[in-house]
Amino acid sequence: MEGRVALVTGAAGGIGSATARALSARGARLALADRVAPVMEAALNLAVDVTSSADVRAMVDRVVAEYGRLDILVNVAGTVSMGAAATLPEAEWDRVMAVNLKGSFLCCQAVIPAMRVNRHGRIINIGSIIGKNGGNARPWIDAAEQDRASNVAYGVSKAGVHAMTAFLARELAADGITVNAVAPGPIASAMTTNFPAALQALIPVGRMGRVEEVAAAIAFLAGPDTGFITGEVLDINGGMWSD
Numbered sequence: 001m002e003g004r005v006a007l008v009t010g011a012a013g014g015i016g017s018a019t020a021r022a023l024s025a026r027g028a029r030l031a032l033a034d035r036v037a038p039v040m041e042a043a044l045n046l047a048v049d050v051t052s053s054a055d056v057r058a059m060v061d062r063v064v065a066e067y068g069r070l071d072i073l074v075n076v077a078g079t080v081s082m083g084a085a086a087t088l089p090e091a092e093w094d095r096v097m098a099v100n101l102k103g104s105f106l107c108c109q110a111v112i113p114a115m116r117v118n119r120h121g122r123i124i125n126i127g128s129i130i131g132k133n134g135g136n137a138r139p140w141i142d143a144a145e146q147d148r149a150s151n152v153a154y155g156v157s158k159a160g161v162h163a164m165t166a167f168l169a170r171e172l173a174a175d176g177i178t179v180n181a182v183a184p185g186p187i188a189s190a191m192t193t194n195f196p197a198a199l200q201a202l203i204p205v206g207r208m209g210r211v212e213e214v215a216a217a218i219a220f221l222a223g224p225d226t227g228f229i230t231g232e233v234l235d236i237n238g239g240m241w242s243d
Contacts, residue, residue: 001028001223005067007060009050009107010076012038014189015126018215019074026219028072031063050077050103053110060110070114072122072222075104075161080191081154084139084146093153100157101164108168112177121177122222125165129185129237131158136186136199136240148194158183162233169231178230180221184214185237204239 006023010016011032020032020040030043037047044066048059063070079099081092104125115121130136130150137149162181169179186195187209200208217236220226235242 001026001072004028004071005031005063005069006072006074006222007031007033007063007070007107007111008074008076009033009048009103010078010126011040012036013076014191014211015184015187015214016074016076018211019076019218022212022215022219023072023074023222026223028222029067031059031067031070033059034077050107051098053106056103056106056110060107060114064114069118070111071118071120073107073111073124074218074222075107075123075125077103077107078126081151082147082149083151085152088151088153096153096157097160100154101160104161105164108164108179112172112175115172115177116175119176121172121175122226123168123172123177123179124218124221125161125179125181127161127165127181127183127233128155128158129183129235129241130155131160131162132183132235132243133241137196138199142196142198145196145199148196149199165233166231173230176227178221178227180226180230181233182214182217182221183233183235183237185209185235185240187211187214187236202240203237207238209236209238 006028012034032038033046033048037045137145165181
């Protein structure tokens, strides 16, 4: 990735920071963004609200002004949400959609012109197993799992990310831009500290995933040898779900 410029949103979190390290190790120059600017040496560190189109455009303009190009976008910025559909507040639904789906779209949209200039780009979105399997929780067995294993707003937002990935992959293919996603299962991080032990026991490989494993998959999709892979949603879930 020598000479390539990568923008990672949500870079202060577990997956985001691991992705930054993985891309840096492969030679990419980094721009890192989060609600509060990350602090990583030799990177352009930016504060951004991905739900604001003005913030997102300013972020991308700053990256291009600083580095002269933008080759890779990794949309890690996201939020979790727990609870039952019957009691989900409308405001919570709107909040989750704004961050996870709208935010990812705004970032994708903003980088297209810069990538088209060089007829090369790699966009990697973060989906989820929850966007495929209807949720990990089994409330018919244990109602308490629903409050600790995500909800419909989160799942629908990530399913939307999967669909967006497919649409953009087709739209941008002729421009040399690939658009893929990774769909992690339960990954050990600050976002999953309350993940039920009973659900962890259902993971076939016998453990939760590591952020470095997700980052390695992202780095692969961002690399120079993946120009024939686009529209893919890559499962990283220890065998919990397969398409």
